Amino acid sequence: MLLGLTPAAPDSDAPAATQGETLIEFPDNRLLIELCGPADRNLSQIETALGVHILRRGNLLAVVGPEVAQAEAASTLASMYARLEQGKPVGTAEIDAALRMGPEPELRPASPAEQLEMFATGPIELRTRKKTVEPRTDAQKAYVRNLFANEMAFGIGPAGTGKTYLAVAVGVTLLIGGHVDRIILSRPAVEAGERLGFLPGDMKEKVDPYMQPLYDALNDFLPGKQLAKLMEEKRIEIAPLAFMRGRTLSNAFVVLDEAQNASTMQMKMFLTRLGEGSRMVITGDRSQIDLPRGTQSGLVDAERILSGIKGISFNYFTSKDVVRHSLVAKVIEAYDAADAEALASGELPRGSYPPRRAPGSSQDGRTGRADG
Template sequence: MVTTQLPPPSGPETLHEQAVEFPDNRLLIDLCGEYDRNLADIERTLGVQILRRGNQLVVIGSEAETITAVEVLRALYQRLETGKAVESADVDRELRMGNDTVESGTRDGDQLEMFKGGRVEIKTRKKLVEPRTDAQKAYVQSLFGNELAFGIGPAGTGKTYLAVAVGVSMFIEGHVDRIILSRPAVEAGEKLGYLPGDMKDKVDPYMQPLYDALNDFLPGKQLAKLIEEKRIEIAPLAFMRGRTLANAFVVLDEAQNATSMQMKMFLTRLGEGSRMVITGDRSQVDLPRGVTSGLHDAERLLRHIPNIAFNYFTARDVVRHPLVAAIIEAYEADSATG
């Protein structure tokens, strides 16, 4: 890969050109993406123009943006050279986080050996998961490094997805014997009435986001077998009372909809050899008016206890869809002025 600095063209606004040569044409095609989609994403985000000339990509733009674009292209090409694919999420991650490298020296791939400054990767049976923002990276490191961690922020920031990914990774590596995922069974602002079927049929609609995350990380047959053997449990928060959750990776999702008593009950289930993650969005409380959110109380009461980590996300960390970030920012701005 050769980089050539071209002389800046003359004009009222000084633009810079930088050419980068990519020796493997097959990898260059993958770098550009289908219909040059990856290049278009970089152009749109950084405000540059990228031209393809043979096995070179020429970046044209302001000096700072040109340098950034070249660094992103190099990082993505290096990713392809290691045998990994480049998808839209990978382009987005490089644009947000820059060219970190995976920290070497972890023992036998054991992800409990903490990363000091490089890229964090979560290995599951079906895919390799990588944080796409600095806040996500710090969150994942916190999940590996603390027995109790909170992830608090708006929808679409990957709080639950990353927590489940870490849980699956730790389960695969033998650090925990079980994965337990829970949510309060609270309706989001509308009454759904009586649902037909047995207890599982009634609560499964509330738990579906957790099933969706697990399906991303484990093959279907293996997941079904683990659920049947109760090595993976997905249950409403009310079912946690009276249990001691030992040697388990435990996730409470949508914690803003737990009452203070439910939150206390859940937190005190933590047993020997377990890790617990609490995720929630303070702006989406569906509890009846006048009922205090247990997530709010937990923040207030536990903030200064050692070995409990609080991780916060903002609209800048939304990775679900660009419009989601814009929507969240619009509602936050309206709340601030109201």
């Protein structure tokens, strides 16, 4: 939301105290319609109470009137819009209460530390522009807490457990609250077991198919126009892992998705991009490594090397944390059982699993398996 005072055109008949207008931007047009009310009834109530005029210009509201009244009207509108973002109703009674008592104090965005305190005494809720996201399992709750508590966090587990989805939701929450300046989402551009061949178009068009899951998550949390604007302003970036080299990522929320497909050198390069005021999340599934034969997974390597370092957390998910279709959990359990049976009989796991070294080798220092 953007508030600003702009000078009005000179008018000899205008009162001396009315020398400008306050512009407020509301990114979600659906919520703006609710804020205005039927036939702009809510705006009329504020106009009558404060002696101002409120004009609608696209997704902007312009408040014209005495300077003090402008500020109070803008504060009331911002407070009511924040209520709508939280799923709370806005009507005559709510506006009257805001005009009497001022904006609700809890609407100030909480810092990560304050958010953690709120989690300790109440439900864990991530409030984005389009929806409120709540973790559904104990593992997801612990994961979200660690995303706020640590500057570097790993989420490791099978598909469908919400690792990336929750990380992006936390990033959007921190961006909206002004605690980070930008969100940077990245993935290794590795084909999942099939050759796509030459892809036409410019660089963005070539890498977008690999980045689509990240776009899907963002579209769940931000209105389309606002997302497009934030991406145009480079406040949200989606880029292949290879594009991270040489950068220092400061005051940013950075997510590396599908990290099992990063090589050891790529993982080290990415982790050392962390700058002041930033948080970094690395998500991956060790059972879906698509790297060429003989290439060590950077996720497995990082897990072994970084475990136990203060400020770095590791959260693990199982099939019990799957929040997609109920069959997904059963599919994962069936494949895990087949893998365990194959290993017990001295055979290599079947299907399209990544190649392993011979039994007895120690790629990850513990199990001898390339995928952990």
